[in-house]
Amino acid sequence: MxxxxxxxxxxxxxxxxxTDARETGDAKxxxxxxxxxxxxxxxxEAAGATHPFLWETLADYTDDDSAxxxxxxxxxxxxxxxxxxxxxxxxxxxLAERHKAMGNGDIAYxxxxxxxxxxxxxxxxxxxxxxxxxxLNEAKGNE
Numbered sequence: 001m002x003x004x005x006x007x008x009x010x011x012x013x014x015x016x017x018x019t020d021a022r023e024t025g026d027a028k029x030x031x032x033x034x035x036x037x038x039x040x041x042x043x044x045e046a047a048g049a050t051h052p053f054l055w056e057t058l059a060d061y062t063d064d065d066s067a068x069x070x071x072x073x074x075x076x077x078x079x080x081x082x083x084x085x086x087x088x089x090x091x092x093x094x095l096a097e098r099h100k101a102m103g104n105g106d107i108a109y110x111x112x113x114x115x116x117x118x119x120x121x122x123x124x125x126x127x128x129x130x131x132x133x134x135x136l137n138e139a140k141g142n143e
Contacts (some may be wrong), residue, residue: 001051001052001079001082001083001084001086001087003051003053004049004051007044007049007051007053007054008053010040011037011040011053011054011057014033014036014037014040015037015057015060015061017029017033018030018033018034018037018061021033022061034058034061034062037057037058037061038058040054041054041055041058050078051078051082052075052076052078052079052082052084052087052091053075053087054075054078055071055072055074055075055078056071056072056075056087056090056091056094058071059071059072059075059094060094065098065101065102066102068094068098069095069098069099069102072091072094072095072098073095075087075091076088076091076092076095079091085118085121085122086122086124088115088118089115089118089119089122089124089127089131090115090124090127092111092112092114092115092118093111093112093115093119093127093130093131093134095108095111096108096109096110096111096112096115096131096134097134099111100138105138108138109135109138112131112134112135112138113135115127115131116128116131116132116135119131
């Protein structure tokens with residue numbers, strides 16, 4: 001699923017600013033850019049131009065796991081509706097990580113398994129390795 005160039009550029013710019021603000025500890029700048037990204041995502045959705053990249057990026061910068069899960073779920077739905085496998089795996093894995101952080105091990109494992117299946121059909125070897133490590137660690141933790 002191709003990302004429109006203008007959408008990609010806007011989100012990439014905001015993500016860069018969010019990363020810079022986080023690294024420098026500038027909370028005010030971080031929240032200003034975060035809210036700008038959130039409003040941009042909402043405006044795109046209202047215009048009927050929703051894309052999984054929007055919601056996945058916003059979720060990536062969301063510190064609250066519950067709020068991030070809601071955003072990743074929105075990204076997952078958009079990716080499923082568009083049959084965008086290149087987004088499904090990373091979103092499913094992000095959901096696995098956030099659920100694990102919240103203590104929802106069974107749900108995390110199910111999302112990781114789904115991410116693993118999805119990743120088998122894409123060319124992202126780094127994602128596949130990361131998912132495999134997660135699954136191995138989870139399996140060891142359940143022994």
